[in-house]
Amino acid sequence: MKMKTASILRIGAGALFAAGIIWTAGNLLQSGAYFDKMRSKQDAITKLREIKQQNDLLAASFDALSSLPNTVPSLSALASATVTGAVAEIRELDSRTMGRGWGAKRTEIKFSDVSLNSIAEFLRSAETQRPPWRLAECVIVSSPKADGIGSVTLTMEMVMRQP
């Protein structure tokens, strides 16, 4: 039996509507899984961007260091200039290559029976050098003899460009 055009159009309209409803239902059912996947991807992007911030900080630090002179300020000279009445024992602990043309050097300085105020002066002077020495460790043992006197062991760290 030949179907009338109107009947075909009606069946077509009904089928299209049914398809739309089924498709919508399918999409709604899958939407939970989709949003979970998207949330997981967004979380990953957020974490990676946080990691990138740390990495950018490192890159910015290298850029800032590159403008500093490539000389190593002498700790011995600094100690002589700032600490009076005590002799510094200076010992190089280690020197290592970090990469990207940069290395790090650690040096230990010991002062016996020294005025603690002069140590503060020494540290201020070392930290303001270009490039700066940075305090990495410090051990202070006060002397029972007098207030403000003690033995001090400082571990100083410096970053330097390697040839």
Added chain:
Amino acid sequence: MNLSFIKCRYGASLPGKTLKIVRSTRSLTGRIIHSTVTSLPGQQPTLESPSPVAGCIGIQESLTLWLDTPFTSKNKTLKVLPSMLDVQLPFPLEDCCYCFVQFRRNAARTFSVLAVAARRAIIQQRLDQYKACGIDPIIIDHEGLALWQESLREKPARSDTTRIIIGLEPDHISFVIGSGNIFLNAHSLQAAPEAGAVPKPEEIFQRMHRILCAELQAKKPVEWFFCGDLARRPELVNSLHRLLSGEWPGAYMVHGSPETFLPRALASRALANGDTACNLRQRELTHADVRMEHKKRSTRAFLMLFLAGMTLCLFNLAWQITGSIQFKDAKLEISRLTRELAPDCAIPYGREVPEVQKIVQKRMNDFAPVLHVFARPLATRLAEIINAGKEARLAYTRLEITRDKIIIGGTTEDWNYCERLAKRLENSGYKTEMERTEGQEDNLVHFIMKGTAQP
């Protein structure tokens, strides 16, 4: 049936094979305005196109009856009504056109339903009569219901009063019985076999009397209403009323313009399209305009369905494409960041964050001295801790500090002074542990405080 596409209605009756037409329109205030349409003898009347004409089937050619159903639910009632009507009819229901026009609840909350039915062949005959006069009515109403409703519209009923409307037409006499607002029954008598002869009141009374005796209690007060072409003859109306009120006392009234009362009634009902609307022009007898309107409405409905389906499909397609693009963009961004942070590493899909974190953390550890150059100097922290000790009246005997931890040993005069230092260290981001002992020889409190820097 909604005929709202028509703005005015015509009522057409065929008393004595003479066509009478009334045009009715509803004013903005809701009042129905009637005007009689006249046509020259032998010529077809001129009506507005499309012709929204309501005709009627005579009382003698149709049937009205109240069906008492046992159901309190209207839906259930609607399901059984055709079967109940079929039982009551003297001919097969399949040969009839019928309407259920009024639903009334009984004292037992069940439904009584007023049914109107007529044989299809009779309706076809009536349509042919109309067509012979140049009219093709959209609606075929019921004469009795039309008379009843128009009478109530023109003269509202007093509650519980019996009303009898007598339509005096040249070829027949119809009378409708009702109580209050409720239509009860309708009857019709063939009148005056000789054309143009006026029926005798005594003869009419005798024939009516037999029927009314079965319907009404003796001496029950009744309101008598007259209409129809012959109601313009006062002598006929007075005589008939005198005879009738002798049995059932009550005043009478003749409706205004009684000769056009029926077409007026038909037009009013078609215009009102209310609860008691009735159209016996059904199925294959349905008017072509109505069929066309149905077809249009059906086409419109399917078009809407098609558009809704199309909209849904497009919406879903857009949803899927957008979702897919967003997901792809997110993957590309992850891939870009991974390549930027770990350019030389092959990282499996889904493991980007932990692997990159590991690589960058190792890089941070390797280049920690570079970061230390620009971080807050440890010497500054050392100075703060020494000053805090002075403020808390503590005497340090040993102080060890690195970037991660601190150990302070010392003495103080008061047990609680150490708390101040502990609080200060905690504010600076250390997690502290403290050991305190009372000195045996010097009466001082000896303490050791350990602090670990929190990440």
